[in-house]
Amino acid sequence: MREKITRQAILQVSEEIVNQEGYESLTLAKLAKVLKIKTPSLYNHISNLNDLRNELAVHALKQLSHQIMMSAVGKAGDVALKSIGLADIHFMSENPGLYDAMLRAPDPQNEEIEKISSEIISMLLRVLEPYHLSEEHAIHIIRGLRALSHGFNTLERRGGFNMNVPLEDSISVAFDTFIKGMITTLKK
Amino acid sequence: MREKITRQAILQVSEEIVNQEGYESLTLAKLAKVLKIKTPSLYNHISNLNDLRNELAVHALKQLSHQIMMSAVGKAGDVALKSIGLADIHFMSENPGLYDAMLRAPDPQNEEIEKISSEIISMLLRVLEPYHLSEEHAIHIIRGLRALSHGFNTLERRGGFNMNVPLEDSISVAFDTFIKGMITTLKK
DNA sequence: GTTGACAAACTAATAACATTAGTTTATATT
DNA sequence: AATATAAACTAATGTTATTAGTTTGTCAAC
Numbered sequence: 169m170r171e172k173i174t175r176q177a178i179l180q181v182s183e184e185i186v187n188q189e190g191y192e193s194l195t196l197a198k199l200a201k202v203l204k205i206k207t208p209s210l211y212n213h214i215s216n217l218n219d220l221r222n223e224l225a226v227h228a229l230k231q232l233s234h235q236i237m238m239s240a241v242g243k244a245g246d247v248a249l250k251s252i253g254l255a256d257i258h259f260m261s262e263n264p265g266l267y268d269a270m271l272r273a274p275d276p277q278n279e280e281i282e283k284i285s286s287e288i289i290s291m292l293l294r295v296l297e298p299y300h301l302s303e304e305h306a307i308h309i310i311r312g313l314r315a316l317s318h319g320f321n322t323l324e325r326r327g328g329f330n331m332n333v334p335l336e337d338s339i340s341v342a343f344d345t346f347i348k349g350m351i352t353t354l355k356k
Numbered sequence: 357m358r359e360k361i362t363r364q365a366i367l368q369v370s371e372e373i374v375n376q377e378g379y380e381s382l383t384l385a386k387l388a389k390v391l392k393i394k395t396p397s398l399y400n401h402i403s404n405l406n407d408l409r410n411e412l413a414v415h416a417l418k419q420l421s422h423q424i425m426m427s428a429v430g431k432a433g434d435v436a437l438k439s440i441g442l443a444d445i446h447f448m449s450e451n452p453g454l455y456d457a458m459l460r461a462p463d464p465q466n467e468e469i470e471k472i473s474s475e476i477i478s479m480l481l482r483v484l485e486p487y488h489l490s491e492e493h494a495i496h497i498i499r500g501l502r503a504l505s506h507g508f509n510t511l512e513r514r515g516g517f518n519m520n521v522p523l524e525d526s527i528s529v530a531f532d533t534f535i536k537g538m539i540t541t542l543k544k
Numbered sequence: 545g546t547t548g549a550c551a552a553a554c555t556a557a558t559a560a561c562a563t564t565a566g567t568t569t570a571t572a573t574t
Numbered sequence: 575a576a577t578a579t580a581a582a583c584t585a586a587t588g589t590t591a592t593t594a595g596t597t598t599g600t601c602a603a604c
Contacts, residue, residue, distance in 0.1 A: 173552085173553095195589085195590070195591085196590080196591065196592090197589075197590070197591085205552090205553070205554090206553075206554065206555085207590090207591080207592090208553090208554080208555085208556095208591095208592075208593080208594095209552070209553050209554070211592075211593085212551070212552050212553075213552085216591080216592075217590095217591065217592090271510055271514070276513075276514040276515065277515070304520075304521050304525075305529070307521045307526065308521070308525065308526040308529035308530060308533075309529075309530075309533070311508075311511060311523070311526040311530065312504070312526065312529070312530030312533060312534070314507065314511060315503070315504050315506075315507025315508045315510075315511055315530060316500070316503050316504060316507055317507065318503075318506070318507040318510045318511065319502065319503025319504055319505065319506040319507030319508075319510075320499075320503045320507075322459055322503075322506045322507075322510070323499060323502060323503055323506065325464075326459070326461075326464040327464065327465070332492075333492050333495045333496070335499070337492075337496065338495065338496040338499040338500065341493070341496035341497075341500070342496060342497075342499065342500030342503060342534075344537075344541075345496075345497070345500060345534055345537035345538050345541060346500070346530075346533055346534050346537055347537070348536075348537040348540050348541060349532070349533035349534055349535070349536040349537025349538070349540065350533050350537070352536050352537065352540045353532075353533060353536060361581085361582095383560085383561065383562085384561080384562065384563090385560075385561065385562085393581090393582070393583090394582075394583065394584085395561090395562080395563090396562095396563075396564080396565095396582090396583080396584085396585095397581065397582050397583070399563080399564085400580070400581050400582075401581085404562080404563075405561095405562065405563090
């Protein structure tokens with residue numbers, strides 16, 4: 169019996185490669201080598217490299233979405249918001265390659281990607297409900313939170329800052345600051 | 357007389373390529389074609405592709421730094437902070453490829469990159485002086501602002517959100533929210 | 545059990561890329 | 575005018591992704 173090479177197995181190996189060696193290091197040659205087949209044989213399972221990259225992005229988004237949901241279960245308000253933000257950052261810390269795959273999907277308008285993204289957004293909208301923001305304002309806030317997460321991801325990757333001031337703390341303070349700003353604006 | 361191919365000319369053409377066709381499209385082959393020389397001749401001017409990418413990142417950072425400084429001249433406090441944030445976003449909007457080059461520098465710990473980065477940071481520290489934050493707190497705030505900028509850059513590139521709510525507005529609201537949060541925290 | 549179909553492997557070949565080595569040529573300096 | 579040097583060139587190599595065409599293994603129907 170041959171070794172079963174499934175779509176799942178391919179994604180699995182791809183995930184390991186990007187997380188361990190970086191997004192750029194995911195080549196069909198390397199992938200084939202790990203799977204112990206010749207490069208062109210991969211085309212029986214994927215349609216091309218970009219296709220694989222998109223699937224990897226979906227794969228990543230699914231995991232991230234799951235982790236985010238988990239982190240918010242049983243929490244509300246500020247606490248839930250901050251939890252979600254930290255979960256996002258934590259995910260990228262543990263899965264740098266996957267996070268990259270998400271941000272660098274060749275086709276970000278891909279149907280499946282959009283679907284999961286909007287799931288995440290509607291969950292965030294629910295968390296924001298107690299604040300009674302206008303729908304438009306809520307969207308602004310959600311985008312701000314996402315921007316903070318993605319931005320810290322970028323900063324972390326580039327590294328090289330003053331380590332007397334740990335990045336962890338900055339992340340925590342930044343979320344607190346943003347959330348406080350949101351609440352203060354409401355009370356006016 | 358031959359056409360003069362200077363380091364500056366190479367950076368110039370590289371900049372055009374990345375801004376018009378995307379960061380990935382900067383290849384030595386394409387660069388050589390535009391400059392009307394053969395690919396290997398480029399090695400008389402640069403040491404390799406990664407070297408060029410690093411230089412492009414420096415080039416980008418210099419421009420960004422300049423624009424940011426300009427935007428803050430004659431302004432103070434909240435107004436200055438928001439100006440700087442918007443200038444950052446504006447720069448990336450006008451120079452998507454260059455902004456990418458900045459974020460994807462092969463060697464982010466590069467000496468020159470660090471130098472310009474720390475210049476920007478010390479300028480931001482000066483802008484924050486009137487608030488009398490602790491040095492540590494100021495660093496957190498600066499990182500938060502940078503994260504917001506970089507994050508919105510990422511979001512803008514990926515596009516595909518509800519355009520009933522313009523991204524411009526979200527950016528503005530996010531900066532306001534963050535700055536308000538900072539001030540509120542102080543007053544306690 | 546043999547046959548036949550299909551999936552999934554293979555080999556061979558091509559085109560785009562970065563990079564190195566070795567050679568020629570043009571310009572500027574002595 | 576002679577020569578040194580910078581900067582172009584050609585030729586070659588190794589790594590990619592990708593396509594076409596072929597073989598082979600497995601499973602189901604007969």
